Amino acid sequence: MLLAPLPARATDWHSDPWKSWAAEHPDTRIGAVIAADGRTASPDDLLRALERAAIVILGETHDNAEHHRLQAYLVDALARGDRKPAVVMEMIGADKSEALARVLLGKTPTPEAIAAALAWAESGWPAWVIYRPIAEAALAHSLPIMAGDAARATIRTVGKTGAPPVGTPEPAGLDRPLGAGLEAALDAELQDGHCGLLPDQAIPRMRLVQRFRDATLADAVVHGVAAGGGQAILIAGAGHARNDRGVPFYLAGRVPPGAVVSVVLVEVASGARADPMPRDPTGAAAADYAVITPRAAREDPCAGLAERLRQGRQAPAP
Numbered sequence: 001m002l003l004a005p006l007p008a009r010a011t012d013w014h015s016d017p018w019k020s021w022a023a024e025h026p027d028t029r030i031g032a033v034i035a036a037d038g039r040t041a042s043p044d045d046l047l048r049a050l051e052r053a054a055i056v057i058l059g060e061t062h063d064n065a066e067h068h069r070l071q072a073y074l075v076d077a078l079a080r081g082d083r084k085p086a087v088v089m090e091m092i093g094a095d096k097s098e099a100l101a102r103v104l105l106g107k108t109p110t111p112e113a114i115a116a117a118l119a120w121a122e123s124g125w126p127a128w129v130i131y132r133p134i135a136e137a138a139l140a141h142s143l144p145i146m147a148g149d150a151a152r153a154t155i156r157t158v159g160k161t162g163a164p165p166v167g168t169p170e171p172a173g174l175d176r177p178l179g180a181g182l183e184a185a186l187d188a189e190l191q192d193g194h195c196g197l198l199p200d201q202a203i204p205r206m207r208l209v210q211r212f213r214d215a216t217l218a219d220a221v222v223h224g225v226a227a228g229g230g231q232a233i234l235i236a237g238a239g240h241a242r243n244d245r246g247v248p249f250y251l252a253g254r255v256p257p258g259a260v261v262s263v264v265l266v267e268v269a270s271g272a273r274a275d276p277m278p279r280d281p282t283g284a285a286a287a288d289y290a291v292i293t294p295r296a297a298r299e300d301p302c303a304g305l306a307e308r309l310r311q312g313r314q315a316p317a318p
Helices: 017-024 043-052 065-078 094-104 111-117 128-140 152-161 180-193 200-227 247-251 305-310
Strands: 033-035 055-060 086-093 145-149 232-237 260-267 289-293
Touching: 017 065, 033 043, 043 065, 043 260, 043 289, 055 065, 055 200, 055 247, 065 128, 065 232, 065 260, 065 289, 086 094, 086 128, 086 200, 094 111, 094 145, 094 152, 111 128, 128 145, 145 200, 145 232, 152 200, 180 200, 200 232, 200 247, 247 260
Parallel strands: 055 232, 055 260, 086 145, 086 232, 260 289
Antiparallel strands: 033 289
């Protein structure tokens, strides 16, 4: 039986998503919080773990409004009291940092002003209306909002030449090898994310781009910890949240053990036995927590992808 998807809509970051999901969805799996050791945790357990972390990674499916609602809810929860965690966003490239800073330093910054400064409508990311709750929650607490990714021109150059532009330093940890198992797993994910349409010769280039972006995000959250009074929250795709080969891989050795807590937000699957926890090649959990959420309504992501690839346009990164 196919599960009814949830339509994209603006979300209220003030309300408890777990209570809403329980009221709106008969599937009791929705809202479940699964820890790395396989136990079912409570939302309060999750929040306590996030409060103790220096770096919180909230891995999303980009077009799922409920993922952004939960992210905003957690940003709000982590900013209570005198805490001021920095909110680092994958969706904001380094080339937008100055424009973003001008808005945030203005007299009354608004989510609409942020979207305009980022040229969000032309960015290729899903509609601002579903990301808006994150900005609202951050602004409500006067939190730093920071760029997480490299500039688009830098990413393009890495993809074409295998190195960043002259004068742009490589992010830390990029010279650390993934190893054959993790490299093969990343290659398979990249191919799957492009509906099996990538030519074999394109995979090494795309792998490097993915690794460059993961390492860049790791650098950004390290800076975010300093800017956020000891804590940073990374808003990024679920692939970046993976402990085995995502951003935490590039934080190893740079932050104390236990400083990072990764959470992947996983859409409820139609199969009753589907495992929500991502796994590394050995079968071990590849995140600290997985939260099962409603599904988003979407068209077939593979429709028209072959033509977009011919035009040099890629699918959104996981």
